[in-house]
Amino acid sequence: MLYELRNVSSRAATAENPTAAPGEGGRAGNGRKGAPCLSPLAKGETATLLDHEGPGVVRHIWCTVPPGNPDHLRNLIVRMYWDGQDHPSVEVPLGDFFGVAHGRQTEMASELVSMQEGKGFNCWIPMPFRERAVITVHNDSESDVSMLFYQVDFTVGDTLDESTGYFHAQFRRSNPCPLHEDYTILDGVEGRGVYVGTVLGVRARYRDCWWGEGEPKFFIDGDTDHPTICGTGAEDYMGSAWGLGWVLTPYQGAPVVDGDNGFYSIYRLHVRDPIHFAERLRLTIQQIGYGDIAKARAFFGSNYVGYHAAGAGPGSEQGMFDLSDDYSSVAYWYQTLPARPFPPLPDRAARSADLGPVAASTPKRADA
Known part of the structure; x- marks a missing residue:
């Protein structure tokens, strides 16, 4: 107080x-x-x-x-x-x-x-x-x-x-994250703790679709193939729906929505709904887009893998399919010590590649 x-x-x-x-x-x-x-x-x-x-x-x-x-x-x-x-x-x-x-x-x-x-x-x-x-x-x-x-x-x-608990934060990047693979936000955490937030950066490489249909998944303690907590999409995890616009709230938002260049930065803070774990934690998110099926088939060729989209009727031209985008993230959590060492930090070249045009160092305001 x-x-x-x-x-x-x-x-x-x-x-x-x-x-x-x-x-x-x-x-x-x-x-x-x-x-x-x-x-x-x-x-x-x-x-x-x-x-x-x-x-x-x-x-x-x-x-x-x-x-x-x-x-x-x-x-x-x-x-x-x-x-x-x-x-x-x-x-x-x-x-x-x-x-x-x-x-x-x-x-x-x-x-x-x-x-x-x-x-x-x-x-x-x-x-x-x-x-x-x-x-x-x-x-x-x-x-x-x-x-x-x-x-x-x-x-x-x-x-x-x-x-x-002791505060922890870890950065990861996969550029590009391989097709058909889920992006790993956090893994290798052992001990008792509480997960408190995610910053997710996405550079959409195939932009003729909405990139954010992938489910975030929290694998808690003894979970193996399937998680205890599974969301419904990236924008849903961040508190939005039906795509994503520029928004800031105390616990979730999207400070970067640059659709023309494919750059998004979004955050979700678990201040009011922390994720508790007793032994270990792993967090992933799928790479799934929604858009024109024919265009996606032409782009991905034999690597195309599609899924039925909720609400899509028989013969619909719209559907969901696997993507291979550029993902980066920060995970925030508390845990007991000693903690396991992190994976090696991506080197300067890997961190710096493909940051975009001048990386747009111009403040974006709600009334802009």
């Missing part, structure tokens, strides 16, 4: 006060804004945004870099380490972590992450730690970042019981 008086202390790590020490903010330049940012964050360099002993909880992260560079959005890599674990619990490109795929900067607003005006990146996901928290940003792009502004707000002295 906001009004609750708790026995904790508030701190903030910044470029001016990187250790978040009490009474050490605003000292540079005799208190006249002397060190507002890291300048530069050189190519190949890693900056430590937070390194602090616990117990505590990271409450808010804000950062920004000069806008208009898709290479920086996709290749500045955010990593987070909890309680001395030597492999990261978070490993995600900067732009994707804050809720927008494809290296784009655009208006995005949700309860957990945002790109305010497409320029100010915010995260309000609580991140508890018992012994130590380390947050870094590695510049794996092709150029220096001239300025990196940041502030990590956290508390120390928090009481954390055995039910407290």
Whole structure:
């Protein structure tokens, strides 16, 4: 509760006060804004945004870099380490972590992450730690970042019981995801935990159809061939229906809907309906489109595989069929430690390929 008086202390790590020490903010330049940012964050360099002993909880992260560079959005890599674990619990490109795929900067607003005006990146996901928290940003792009502004707000002295999980986030990309295969958003998670959100980036390679008919599937604990939770389509999972338009809500939305070029970035946050698991979790989504059957047959040839579409009568010219699109994703979840190491992060070339025309670093507003 906001009004609750708790026995904790508030701190903030910044470029001016990187250790978040009490009474050490605003000292540079005799208190006249002397060190507002890291300048530069050189190519190949890693900056430590937070390194602090616990117990505590990271409450808010804000950062920004000069806008208009898709290479920086996709290749500045955010990593987070909890309680001395030597492999990261978070490993995600900067732009994707804050809720927008494809290296784009655009208006995005949700309860957990945002790109305010497409320029100010915010995260309000609580991140508890018992012994130590380390947050870094590695510049794996092709150029220096001239300025990196940041502030990590956290508390120390928090009481954390055995039910407290550790925040995790993982990036994946499959470009293209092979035809007839489901895209894997998350796999290899072992332990007790709770799944809290998905950012999904799609570049539709066959655009003479609606790409989003694939079912998202949560395989929980002992599930094998069939999942415990199965959705009805990508836009349905994101709270929309009958296709997808530009929309932002606290828990679900689509900040990028660029049908002309085939780019979509959508999010679904399970704040009010978290997915609990006791032993393991896997999340996939099918690649299925809806459109003109004859055109799809001509395009895919002998690889065409089709399905009956709900509501389609006998002899209908419209149907569903397998696709092979470019998928990327961020999965957010909490779990116990130790956690299994992530699969290798896609390299710079794999992360950067096919991001689109200038990756549209222009904010999209509701009244545009």
